[in-house]
Amino acid sequence: MTGVMLRFAFALSILSCAALGVALDARAVDGLYGNSKMPGIGRPVRVGGDRDYPPYEFLDKDGKPAGFNVDLTRAVAEVMGMKVEFRLGAWAGEREALMDGGLDILEGMTYSDERAQILDFAPHTIVNHAIFARRGAPPVSSLDDLAGKKVIVHRAGFMHDTLAAKGMEKDLIFSETPADGLRLLASGVGDYAVVAMLPGISIIRENKLDNIQPVARSVATVRYGYATRKGNDALLARFSEGLAILRETGRYQAIHDKWLGVLENGKVKWQTLAVYVGAVVAPLLALLGGSMLWAHMLRRQVAQRTRSLTKALDELSSNQRQLVQADKMAALGTLVSGVAHEINNPNGLILLNIPILRKVQADVARLLDAWHEREGEFTLGGIRYSRMRQELPRMLEEMQEGAMRIKRIVNDLKDFARREEGAAKALIDVGDCSRKAVRLVETTIRKHTDRFSADYEADLPLVWGNSQRIEQVVVNLVINACQALPDKSRAIEVTTRHDVEAGKVILCVRDEGSGISVEHMAHLTDPFFTTKRETGGTGLGLSVSASIVKEYGGCLTFESAPGQGTTACLELPVPKEESPA
Structure with missing residues (x-):
């Protein structure tokens, strides 16, 4: 009777442990996701952005989200099976909404070391910032030249942070959007405005602000893309994976060409080409009725101009290939960082557990040695104990050395892939x-x-x-x-x-x-x-x-x-x- 009661108590204790494990698992899931569903799976991902930052993101004439960032986010959501909900507004408010939890992710945030202290980034584009001025304004060539000048910047934007860090806060004039800032400059307010190059050109053309122009075209080159609050690794990883898929399938390049290609390549190059062609064709038409000597001279001019054009086109093609390669390397850096993170997690568990296993092995060895002396030879894992007694400590040591080697290699790889602003x-x-x-x-x-x-x-x-x-x-x-x-x-x-x-x-x-x-x-x-x-x-x-x-x-x-x-x-x-x- 006593044996039956003991077996019943043992079974009851096992069931209690199992129930406790289920409860702990449920608490772990609750702690990870809270009481709401996972963003992008059970509910839409709330994506924030600027309402007036063409061609990257803006509200079109019907009040609907449009632009490069918007199309890119929709494509990422499609390939990753996520739902997204766009909320475009004034940039300063969007940043606050991200930090307050009203948004899950911002689709157009510029990277900086200071921001990286509180945000995680998945950059996808390189952006150049430029200085704009009214025609006839004194020339400047760098941000430092703006000291003592009245400068219009986008409130809570990257240039707001940058110029404030240079001690120019008192001379800054703030606008809610880059378009508002350039309109203020065109109306006579302030001395200069600092805006990203492509949005600035787009806003000038769209609003016909003919009295302002870029006076310094590349004063800061930065990485630009998605940002989440610290700790939202799962969501950022899904967006990073989606970007990698879009680059491999060519959809990223198609979206890039649709929104940014026209502004990057521009009509200016076609006009320049027309000037060259005109310089060749016009003399040709004028000299058709001339003598053979003039015809011979014209052919020489045509050949010379053709060589110049061929050289110029070759240089243009070379520069374009370099830009594409740089874009691929930026994506590779993001991918390497993600892979290194995924390797470090399981390797960390190995490094944590092996010292414990070595202590366990040392403790168990004393018991097995006593058993071996008393009962004679036996096997462990199909190997004689007398041999396993020597091999097991060496195997554990080799495992620990291997895990440490993995850690060193991954750290070196992360250092190699890390990209620093301004090098x-x-x-x-x-x-x-x-x-x-x-x-x-x-x-x-x-x-x-x-x-x-x-x-x-x-x-x-x-x-x-x-x-x-x-x-x-x-x-x-x-x-x-x-x-x-x-x-x-x-x-x-x-x-x-x-x-x-x-x-x-x-x-x-x-x-x-x-x-x-x-x-x-x-x-x-x-x-x-x-x-x-x-x-x-x-x-x-x-x-x-x-x-x-x-x-x-x-x-x-x-x-x-x-x-x-x-x-x-x-x-x-x-x-x-x-x-x-």
Whole structure:
């Protein structure tokens, strides 16, 4: 009878634990989503934006949401199976609504480090800000030139924050929308207005504000896109995934061309082309009745103009391809950050649990050792205990080391993908940048060579630069070296040194690869020049790298000969004074 009662009590305790688990699960779900349904699934996502910010977002003549951001949001909602509800109004009110919980997401927020403290971002577009003035106004070329001037800005907008941070708050004149600001400027209020370039041009054309014009066309280049309050990771991830799908399917480019393409490419270029064509055709018609000498001279002029046009069109095509590639890299950075976050979560659990498992193993080992002495040999997981006793601690240690390695790689990858506004300069250690870059491409190195070495000179002086961008240069140089090796027996060597006489820190990547032909040496840093087109090369790696190094006062040099390998060196000047200027 006592045994039956014990079994009944044991069963009752199990049922109680199960009921408690269900209750805890329900509380966890309630804590995650609250009492309302998940935005975009059970109820529409409340999307906020500016009511008068063409061509990005505005209310059309029928009072309905329209513009690039609106079409993009609708497309994201369609591919992700979400419902959305647009609420466009005055921008300052929209920002407050997001922070108060009246909105789930803003579709047109400019990124800044300060805003990133309270918001999470999924940028999708690059926006240039410009300074506008009435015709005849004194010229300015930068935001700093606006000190002491009366400047009209969009209330609670990016330029409001930027100029206030520069100490110009007292001289600012606020408008509720960019259109209101430009209309105020046109009416004689204020000295200048700072508005994003494309909206400014669109507003001037739409409202026929012929007395104002841009006087500085690119005073700030920023990332622009979706923003949510901190902690709304699930919703932002759905929008980021939707953007990635739209880019892959080509729908993003179609929406971009519909709203922004006309303003970016503009009628001006067609007018310029018409001037060239007219300069060719008009002389041709005028000289048709002339002598053969004039006809010959005309043909020479036509040929010269044609070459000029061909060159101009080639440069335009090259610039367009660079912009498309930059847009793809921006999307890749967002995707890499998301993937790194997803890897860190399960890896964090592994790092948390393995130390506990090691303690458990140590405690259990004493009991199993006693059992082994008393009962003799037995098996664990199909392996004899006497062997498993030695192997299990080593396996747990290897698992912990592997998880730590994953964490380091993911952190390096996040640092490499992080994009900084204005690429701010700081004093950096070139050796440290090189170590991080090598860790990023360690798998690629092992795949291509069995003879990799690195020799970093100790106590290198610091140089001015941006660590993520210098890492990008080193990654490009090491990957190029790997791709140049015909087999794994050839070596790659990375070295750093301080050239005291030249006042430079020098990083070199030397490979024993196939080398570079003489005719190709002069074109290594030309945009889109590549000898690996058939294997997917874009020709942008060394071009971008050379631009980055040049920005910090340095240079890239190459020494090579066919069949004798290549040495690529990154040189950065050692500052005489600790100033980034």
